[in-house]
Amino acid sequence: MLRFLIRRSLGAVVILLIISAVTFFLFYAVPRDPALLACGKNCTPDALEVIRKNMGIDEPVPVQYWHFMVGILAGREFAAGDCPAPCFGYSFANQDPVWETILDRFPTTVSLTVGGAVVFLIIGLGAGMIAAWKKGTLVDKAFSSLSLVLSSMQIYFIGPLVLALVVYNLNLLDQPKYVPLTEDPVGWFTGLLIPWLVIQIIFTANYTRLSRSSMIEQLQEDHVRAARAKGMSGKYVFFRYAWRGSLIPIVTIFGVDLGSLFGGAMITEWTFSLPGLGTLAVNSVRNTDLPMVMGVMLFAATFIILFNIIVDAAYAFIDPRVRLS
């Protein structure tokens, strides 16, 4: 287990290095004048000068990259002031430190993601299991068709519709907003309820289908049928034998989904104007705020890779036959 973790972590570091290099070189090396790109449409000569100085453009690109990477690990001195590790530089748009901004936005994204994941796991796995249990009946067909229709919905369509209905017509809830859980648990819950319910629609369908088909497959396995033949109760076999086996494909997909959601559920956050990483990324891109985009990008990539490792490790717990080597 330990060797597996060490090996995978080393691999992850290599991949992160490559991603950071690719992103860095694309942003800073390829444009004819990166300062101009960073400065955006309404650029004044003064602003351009400041950005040039901040970017250290007079140095060769590999040296710039080296400074950037050293900055992440050990901190770095800027004209604007000292930047402690991990230093991702300062925003071009408002001179905020990138790392602090990311940390500030991250709780919103985590709340949105975790809440949404709880909702889609419960509904998706539940519906999938019931559909598998009642395979071929009306219930099964209803669940399958419903999940198909839901999976065709888009957040940017359904989000405003739900808002118009629940917030503006029925006045049941307020406009979604993020309140830290520690400050006001009730406000946190009601503020994020609509985003949770909306973000789950694109995932639930997938999980329903997957858990249904993998459950059906498991129920036909020899060991499950043997357990039934021995006279064990249907419920016990269903949950203790088949369910556990059916989790493997779900864990895989879940790890991938959660990893990329942590990197910012852009469309949902944007639809509901929640100040998470996704909104941060979109705004930075629209202002061509390169250090910020770069920071969010690396942060998101780290989560994707991290969750891939967690998924692989989780296999061993679910299915003892899997050897991590």
Add this chain to the structure above:
Amino acid sequence: MTSSSQAAGAGADNPGPGGEADLSSTRVAKDGEPAGRSPGQLMWMRFKRDRTGMISACVVLAFFLIAALAPVISWLYGKDPYTRYGQNNPELLNDNSYPVKPNGGIDSEFWFGLEPGLGRDVFTQLIYGIRTSLSLALVVTLLSVLTAIVIGVAGGYFGGKVDYFLGRFTDLMMSFPNQLFFVAFTPVVAALLVDPRDEMPTWLRSCVIIYVMWLLGWMTLARLLRGQTLSLREREFIEAARVAGTPPGRIVRKELLPNLVTPILVQATYMLPNNVTAIAGLSFLGVGLLEPTPDWGRMFAKGAEVYQSDITYMFFPGGAMVIFILAFNLLGDSVRDAFDPKSGR
């Protein structure tokens, strides 16, 4: 094989009892017996019997026809997606520049109403928007599928070092946060080509979107094809071809690829709607195609701005998108069933 010749005689519409089982075995035609149908014909026969599949295929086809014929339709309809009817004719929009008539200004002249603000015609906007989005998505899908075939088959067939490096490359591309990558790189790549202070021509921006999405769109299929190729490579018919001295290029073209058509087609039917929604998502976030090019996704951005006062505007692009994606998903399932009846649902 008697039953298969009966089925052939009875014609495609009446495959007879037990048709399903023997159809899949007809692939192996016996010597001199003309009963063998090509896998393509078999697939088509099975597909024709699937009513959901046929209906969704018609819907999808209708969308492509609308997209292709958008100029003709708007010519017949007598409007275009650029003219600001609402601003030219002050009776159409009120002081807050929302349509005067109820339901977003729907009437016999403007079938889907008027766009709040600029007062453009929603119907032509939508059909031209569908045209833009579908053509972009189609190109992205084609490029991704071709890349996936090259990389997947090369990795699986040659094995060894080639496979190792292509595999690592695929893994690397997969760990890029792709939604974020699309959003972040579209402006950067655009800036490579055009000075950031200048306006960018629409075709160039489309190319950028296509390029960025293509770059990160091929990995899943490539992995799938690599796995399939790996197992096919060890099969007798490939070995026989190799022993007979067939050059590798010919083995790939004549022996491997025909066996990979099923996963390729099935995956492509899942990829295309995903690309449509991803492109629409880019426009929704404001980094896709820009005004005044009509675009499906940008209509959602506009709809999200005005939904509190004029929710009708959102319904047309939204409804069209739901129907399109639903039809395409159903089509994907039917195509899979038709190709591979064993998989079941």
